[in-house]
Amino acid sequence: MIRATSKGFRLHIGFFGRRNVGKSSLLNAITQQKVSIVSPEAGTTTDPVEKPMELLPIGPVLFVDTAGVDDVGALGAQRIEKTRLAINRTDIGVLVCESGVWTDFEEKLLAELRAHKIPVLVALNKTDLQRPNTEHMIRFEQENLPYVKLVATTGEGMDKFRAKLWEIAPAESVEPPALLRDLIGPNETAVLVMPIDKEAPKGRIKQLQAQSIRELLDAEASCVVVKDAGLQRTLDNLKTPPSLVVTDAAVFDQVARVTPDSIPLTAFSILLSRLKGDLVAQTRAAVTVDSLRPGDKVLVAESCTHHPIEEDIGRVKIPRWLQKYVGGDLEFTTVKGRDFPQDLSPYKLVIHCGACMWNRQEMLSRIAECHRQGVPITNYGLVIAYSLGILERALEPFPEALVAYKEARQEQLEAVGISSLADLDVIEMSLVN
Numbered sequence: 001m002i003r004a005t006s007k008g009f010r011l012h013i014g015f016f017g018r019r020n021v022g023k024s025s026l027l028n029a030i031t032q033q034k035v036s037i038v039s040p041e042a043g044t045t046t047d048p049v050e051k052p053m054e055l056l057p058i059g060p061v062l063f064v065d066t067a068g069v070d071d072v073g074a075l076g077a078q079r080i081e082k083t084r085l086a087i088n089r090t091d092i093g094v095l096v097c098e099s100g101v102w103t104d105f106e107e108k109l110l111a112e113l114r115a116h117k118i119p120v121l122v123a124l125n126k127t128d129l130q131r132p133n134t135e136h137m138i139r140f141e142q143e144n145l146p147y148v149k150l151v152a153t154t155g156e157g158m159d160k161f162r163a164k165l166w167e168i169a170p171a172e173s174v175e176p177p178a179l180l181r182d183l184i185g186p187n188e189t190a191v192l193v194m195p196i197d198k199e200a201p202k203g204r205i206k207q208l209q210a211q212s213i214r215e216l217l218d219a220e221a222s223c224v225v226v227k228d229a230g231l232q233r234t235l236d237n238l239k240t241p242p243s244l245v246v247t248d249a250a251v252f253d254q255v256a257r258v259t260p261d262s263i264p265l266t267a268f269s270i271l272l273s274r275l276k277g278d279l280v281a282q283t284r285a286a287v288t289v290d291s292l293r294p295g296d297k298v299l300v301a302e303s304c305t306h307h308p309i310e311e312d313i314g315r316v317k318i319p320r321w322l323q324k325y326v327g328g329d330l331e332f333t334t335v336k337g338r339d340f341p342q343d344l345s346p347y348k349l350v351i352h353c354g355a356c357m358w359n360r361q362e363m364l365s366r367i368a369e370c371h372r373q374g375v376p377i378t379n380y381g382l383v384i385a386y387s388l389g390i391l392e393r394a395l396e397p398f399p400e401a402l403v404a405y406k407e408a409r410q411e412q413l414e415a416v417g418i419s420s421l422a423d424l425d426v427i428e429m430s431l432v433n
Ligand SMILES: Nc1nc2c(ncn2[C@@H]2O[C@H](COP(=O)(O)OP(=O)(O)OP(=O)(O)O)[C@@H](O)[C@H]2O)c(=O)[nH]1
Pocket: 017, 018, 019, 020, 021, 022, 023, 024, 025, 026, 037, 038, 039, 040, 041, 042, 043, 044, 045, 046, 066, 067, 068, 125, 126, 127, 128, 129, 150, 151, 152, 153, 154
């Protein structure tokens, strides 16, 4: 069974504003359902309320209604914090305000959304009670800030609201970037290696795997899906070698051993780094593994919560491979979902899962936060491939990342006094001999 579009592939549209301006009323008006509680009391919405919907012509979206940013008291501060976290995953920000009213709160929210490079639509609500202020509208026009006049309680202005959302929707939402369809041509074959371990969802395949199959079909390519144990037999049986092998990173080492060097090989999580994160930056971060020393702290972050299995990739396999590479014990901390430490200074490296459940904006926000604090952030597949000595191979399908990898390696070598990769080959050869 393949489920409906997961959250990670929906355009996230967040409603932000002061309390009582009509954010929840607007959510109910656009969805034509009573999704969020509405009341004249300020502070009705406490936790973000999410509603997935098919919004034509945009497609699958996720509306997120939030708590007002002018909330008060200790609880209020926690609610505001949750609203701030919602900004991290917002693709379009709807700044809801009462017609004719524009305070410091609206100004700061606008600055915050802009700082995140989020397209903003100002919703001037309650226009039945007060006319919009002309000066405000002149300012919006001068700043090219789109706005729309609404009465959320009656649904007035909703068509214009929908049209404006479509106007400012990022190009990516119209033509979603490729997971792997650009890596393979018509009539070619890709082999997808999917171990069915205890972590695999019961009776179905993961959304990411389903999307991979769909993209290969869209590319008029053939797709062979195998478990890791069946890979050798499959490769032996194929008359023409596949143009690409994509594996779950948990079995990267076995798959790399079985797949001939002439066949391009990568991992699902590396595809995810390109789709949801920043493959070049996360590749560079993988190389910083060389500066890890025994005793260093490493943060492993997963975007979703799942029950870890015995040979869990984040808790067991990555620590095992990485400690072997570093030659000593490292101190690992694992976090899940949105529980991410605010202070990253204790950590030398952050290793993130592919974030298949998240939209790109949320993963990019997390990467930006790590960069702001000067802590490198890489990804499961990249760090596994690096510690197994196969990252260069795994990056061959991605020329830009491959260049970044070689540059980063060169910089690392220079830092330890070896002038080129060729010199390193000579040193490694003489060590082997
Ligand atoms: N007259 C009028 N009242 C509105 C309009 N939109 C919302 N309201 C009313 O304003 C009050 C607050 O609406 P909500 O939708 O709960 O506002 P909110 O921004 O979600 O409020 P919090 O969850 O407390 O932050 C309710 O009494 C609504 O009926 C509108 O366009 N016109």
